Amino acid sequence: MTPFFKKPIHFFGGVLALVMAIVVSYFVLFPQVWHCEWVGYSSFREIAPRFFVSPDTPPIHQQKATRAIVEAEARVCHFWGKRVGKPTVILCHTTAQYERYCHSDEGAGCSIGTPWGASYIVLNLDGLNTDVIAHEMCHDELFTRLGWWTTTRQIPQWFNEGLALMVDYRFVPLTDSVQRYIDYKDEYLFRSNGGQIMLDLKQIASTRGFFGGDEQHVMLAYMSAGAEVARWLATVGEQRLSALTERVARGESFAKVYAEIERRSAQSRKKSQ
Numbered sequence: 001m002t003p004f005f006k007k008p009i010h011f012f013g014g015v016l017a018l019v020m021a022i023v024v025s026y027f028v029l030f031p032q033v034w035h036c037e038w039v040g041y042s043s044f045r046e047i048a049p050r051f052f053v054s055p056d057t058p059p060i061h062q063q064k065a066t067r068a069i070v071e072a073e074a075r076v077c078h079f080w081g082k083r084v085g086k087p088t089v090i091l092c093h094t095t096a097q098y099e100r101y102c103h104s105d106e107g108a109g110c111s112i113g114t115p116w117g118a119s120y121i122v123l124n125l126d127g128l129n130t131d132v133i134a135h136e137m138c139h140d141e142l143f144t145r146l147g148w149w150t151t152t153r154q155i156p157q158w159f160n161e162g163l164a165l166m167v168d169y170r171f172v173p174l175t176d177s178v179q180r181y182i183d184y185k186d187e188y189l190f191r192s193n194g195g196q197i198m199l200d201l202k203q204i205a206s207t208r209g210f211f212g213g214d215e216q217h218v219m220l221a222y223m224s225a226g227a228e229v230a231r232w233l234a235t236v237g238e239q240r241l242s243a244l245t246e247r248v249a250r251g252e253s254f255a256k257v258y259a260e261i262e263r264r265s266a267q268s269r270k271k272s273q
């Protein structure tokens with residue numbers, strides 16, 4: 001009998017089995033993560049560091065994507081002050097490829113972040129433009145600064161999407177935050193056929209609440225998110241975004257910090273008047 005050795009071996013064996021079970025379940029539940037992690041061993045080619053393209057992608061699309069990536073990086077860098085995200089970009093050519101890496105056939109692009117910090121931006125042919133790439137890079141930037149756990153637990157979907165719309169000019173062109181707020185409200189008014197009241201932010205805080213409706217609901221969710229984030233940035237100043245993310249990354253509650261920064265900005269504006 002060797003009781004002193006058997007127990008630790010059983011214990012560590014059990015822990016190892018548990019970790020393996022968690023890892024296997026994760027990849028079963030999220031197969032797209034598995035595919036993204038292994039893109040380097042697929043038929044996709046790495047034509048620049050961390051930029052993989054489908055073997056079916058013609059050179060003209062590769063060049064277009066390369067130019068759009070450079071422009072999107074500059075846009076995101078300017079908005080955030082500096083860029084810390086280093087996602088791997090995967091450019092697909094067919095719907096089947098996009099579904100494999102994104103686990104959805106919806107949209108022009110998607111971003112995927114993992115609990116261990118790796119992140120991916122997957123694009124289909126509709127995503128070959130600066131707006132889509134900058135939008136996904138903005139999601140990635142927030143994810144990189146906060147990490148998977150904090151992003152998942154703390155960040156409401158309306159904030160994540162609204163922020164991404166600040167560097168995505170498909171609905172509202174490049175302008176300052178005040179004008180952007182007015183423009184998103186106008187867009188909402190137009191798309192809701194005169195609806196005056198935006199969607200309730202609580203209703204679009206979860207992924208399901210934001211995307212779980214018909215096309216009209218999702219569009220109004222985007223417009224409400226864009227208007228709210230533009231309103232907040234116009235009130236507090238765009239440079240306060242870093243303060244918000246730094247505090248949330250340190251463990252403070254997003255809702256608390258978001259409200260507090262706005263309250264302090266309003267107070268200091270009153271004092272200076």
Ligand SMILES: [Zn+2]
Pocket residue numbers: 135139160161164
């Ligand atoms: Zn988005």
